[in-house]
Amino acid sequence: MTTRRAIVVGAGLSGLMAARTLVDRGWHVTVLDKGRGVGGRMATRRITAPDGRTAILDHGAQFFTVRDARFATLVNEWSSAGVVREWCRGFDGDDGHPRYVATNGMTALTKHLATGMDVLTSKLVFAVKPGIETRWTVVIDDGSEIDADAVVMTCPLPQSYSLTVTAGVELPSELLLTDYDRTIGLLAVLDGPTNIAAPGGLQNPDSVFSWIGDNAAKGISPVPAVTFHANPEWSAAHWDDDADTGSALLTAAAAAYIGDATIVASEYKKWRFATPKRLWPEPCFATADDTLVFAGDAFAGPKVEGAVLSGMAAGVVVAGG
Numbered sequence: 001m002t003t004r005r006a007i008v009v010g011a012g013l014s015g016l017m018a019a020r021t022l023v024d025r026g027w028h029v030t031v032l033d034k035g036r037g038v039g040g041r042m043a044t045r046r047i048t049a050p051d052g053r054t055a056i057l058d059h060g061a062q063f064f065t066v067r068d069a070r071f072a073t074l075v076n077e078w079s080s081a082g083v084v085r086e087w088c089r090g091f092d093g094d095d096g097h098p099r100y101v102a103t104n105g106m107t108a109l110t111k112h113l114a115t116g117m118d119v120l121t122s123k124l125v126f127a128v129k130p131g132i133e134t135r136w137t138v139v140i141d142d143g144s145e146i147d148a149d150a151v152v153m154t155c156p157l158p159q160s161y162s163l164t165v166t167a168g169v170e171l172p173s174e175l176l177l178t179d180y181d182r183t184i185g186l187l188a189v190l191d192g193p194t195n196i197a198a199p200g201g202l203q204n205p206d207s208v209f210s211w212i213g214d215n216a217a218k219g220i221s222p223v224p225a226v227t228f229h230a231n232p233e234w235s236a237a238h239w240d241d242d243a244d245t246g247s248a249l250l251t252a253a254a255a256a257y258i259g260d261a262t263i264v265a266s267e268y269k270k271w272r273f274a275t276p277k278r279l280w281p282e283p284c285f286a287t288a289d290d291t292l293v294f295a296g297d298a299f300a301g302p303k304v305e306g307a308v309l310s311g312m313a314a315g316v317v318v319a320g321g
C-alpha cells in the first residue's frame, strides 16, 4: 500500500498534534508555517537589555490547565520528559487545580512536539486547490506546490478560510464568521524585581490588563521581566494607536505593578487573532470526503488544551479512525 500524504498548515499546537496523530497512523506528513519558528500563539521572546542581560518572556499563552483525560495523559508524558512542570495551583490562593508551564518558555513545548517531524517554517501558504493527480495541491509563497491526499488547516479561522476559497468546498457560514478578540501586549525587562506577590501572576487586576505575568517568578527568565496583556476591550479601543502611543499608555498603566524597578527594555506586541469569540460545537470540521479538515482552538476550546484536542481529532478524522 502506498503511504498517504498529508499537509498540515500551521505549526502551532493543533497543527503539530494533528501531524503527530497522522504520523502515528503511518501517514507521511509535512507541516508548513509562515513563522520563522514553530509555536504560533505558544510564543516565547528573548529580549536583551542595554546591560547585555537576556530576559525570557512568554508572549502568547502563559500557562495551561488540564481537564480532559487524554490531555492529562499527554501532560504526564511531557512532565516525565521535563518539558512541562507545574507552576502553581492558583494566582489568588490555592484552588487545588495545577497550572502548568513549559519549562523553558511555552515555545519549548511546541519545539518538543516538532522534533523528528517534517516541519517547514517561513513557508506562507497561499492557497489550497483541488489537485490534478492527488486530491489537493497546496500553493506556497515561494512558488512551489505540494500535492497531498489530505490537508489539515489550523490557522485562525478567517485565515484558513481565505486560503481555501480556491478549494471549491462549501463551508458553514457560522464557521466563516468566527471572530477573534485581539490582545495588545507589553513585554518589559526590569532592572529589579516586581512587587507582584508569589506565584507571580495577576488575572484581570484592573480595567486595562487581563493578565500580568512575572516571568522570573514563573522560573523562565533569569532577569526580572513582565508580560502585560491588555484586555479585549482595551485592545480593541487602542488597536489603531501607533506603537509609541500604545506603548506609552501601557507603560504608564504598568507602573503600579513594578515596584521601585524601572523598565530598561520593552516590546509592544499585537495579536490580531488572540481568542476565538465563539466555539464550533465539534472538535474539528471536515468536508464531505474527510480530506480537508479545519482544526484549532476555535473548535475544542480557546486554550492550550482545546488546541491540542482539536488537532488530535483532526488527525483521527483524516486517518479514518
Ligand SMILES: Cc1cc2nc3c(=O)[nH]c(=O)nc-3n(C[C@H](O)[C@H](O)[C@H](O)COP(=O)(O)OP(=O)(O)OC[C@H]3O[C@@H](n4cnc5c(N)ncnc54)[C@H](O)[C@@H]3O)c2cc1C
Pocket (backbone or CB within 6 Å): 009, 010, 011, 012, 013, 014, 015, 032, 033, 034, 035, 038, 039, 040, 041, 042, 059, 060, 061, 062, 063, 064, 065, 123, 124, 125, 126, 154, 155, 156, 159, 163, 183, 229, 271, 273, 274, 275, 295, 296, 297, 298, 301, 302, 303, 304, 305, 307
Ligand atoms: C495573548 C494570548 C494569551 C493566551 N494565554 C493563554 C493561557 O494562558 N492559557 C491557555 O491555555 N491558552 C492561552 N492562549 C490561547 C492559546 O495560545 C491558543 O489557544 C493556542 O496556542 C492555539 O493554538 P492553534 O494551533 O490552534 O493556533 P496557533 O497557535 O495560532 O497556530 C496557527 C499557526 O498557523 C500559522 N499560519 C497562519 N496563516 C498561515 C499561512 N497562510 N501559511 C502558513 N502558516 C500559517 C501561524 O503562523 C501559526 O503558527 C493565549 C493566546 C494569546 C494570543
